[in-house]
Amino acid sequence: MQVLEKNVAVKLAIEVHGLRKVFRKRESLLRGQVKEEWALKGVSFVVQEGETYSLLGPNGSGKSTLIRILSTLLTQDGGEVRVLGYRLPQEERFLRRLMGRVSVDAAFYKKLSARENLLYAAQLYGLEPRAAERRAMAILERLGIESRRFNDPLEEMSRGMQQKIAITRALLINPPLLLLDEPTTGLDPKSRRDVQAFLEDLRREQGTTILLTTHDMAEAERLSHRIGFLARGNLVAEGTAEELKAQAGTEDLEEAFIVLTGEDIKEDEEQDA
Structure with a gap:
């Protein structure tokens, strides 16, 4: 578990109050019936600057929906959200250059090389190409990718390398906030350790605020200052890993999740797979 340095003047990077999101699906074209599914049902939490906060929950718990709202890809149906001091969705245009997002299903131009994909992203951000390439090479080296692979097409790379x-790509602009939606899902053990170690170094060296969604208990316990348990669109508990285990009366974080949410995260994963 990470230990957050004490700071007299605590600043909040993320403020979420009563966040709600509903998805509507038309069940019958003839009758015009619409089914409502609430992905988020009044979620509230805050994340301090320089903190790593993890949201744990099974597939369908609302984790990805929450990340998409914070990254301005979705708008909420209720509640208040501030990210780095900016209100969403009213001030989203000021925010997009201040955060990086990584999802479990990151999209690329697979026929292009890693270098071409990254330089294209740098151009969209208005970065100077040579400086962006130097930064990209430095990050990739720390993540364990050899420079000779920089010109390989993405389609020839493993999922871990992609x-x-x-x-x-998310770190080209050196963002103060990083939103990670299950970034290590499906990775081999070495790639998972490489990414986790890099995230630890990033927060320690740069003071980057990280919001991580995952269903990997060990990953959350290793990286996080605080953890929130998300189930059925509700934040049912939050605290340090030790606080959550004490609240549940268990010695294991996964058991604490089951006790506090009433769900088995592994069973839900298999069911949704």
Whole structure:
């Protein structure tokens, strides 16, 4: 578990109050019936600057929806959200250059090389190409990718290597906030350790605020200052890993999740797979 340095003047990077999101699906074209599914049902939490905060929950718990709202890809149906001091969705245009996002299904131009994908992203951000390439190479080296692979097409790279490219792309602008939606899902053990170690170094060296969604208990316990348990669109508990285990009366974080949410995260994963 990470230990957050004490700071007299605590600043909040993320403020979420009563966040709600509903998805509407038309069940019958003839009758015009619409089914409502609430992905988020009044979620509230805050994340301090320089903190790593993890949201744990099974598939369908609302984790990805929450990340998409914070990254301005979705708008909420209720509640208040501030990210780095900016209100969403009213001030989203000021925010997009201040955060990086990595998802489990990161999109690329697979026929292009890692270098071409990253330089294209740098151009969109208005970065100077040579400086962006130097930064990309430095990040990839720390993530364990050899420089000789920089010109390989993405389609010839493993899932683990592609995810490292996605992390590099998100960090080209050196954002103060990083939103990570299950970034290590499906990675081999070495790639997972490489990414986790890099995230630890990033927060320690740069003071980057990280919001991480995952269903990997060990990953959350290793990286996080605080953890929130998300189930059925509700934040049912939060605290340090030790606080959550004490609240549940268990010695294991996964058991604490089951006790506090009433759900088995592994069973839900298999069901949704």
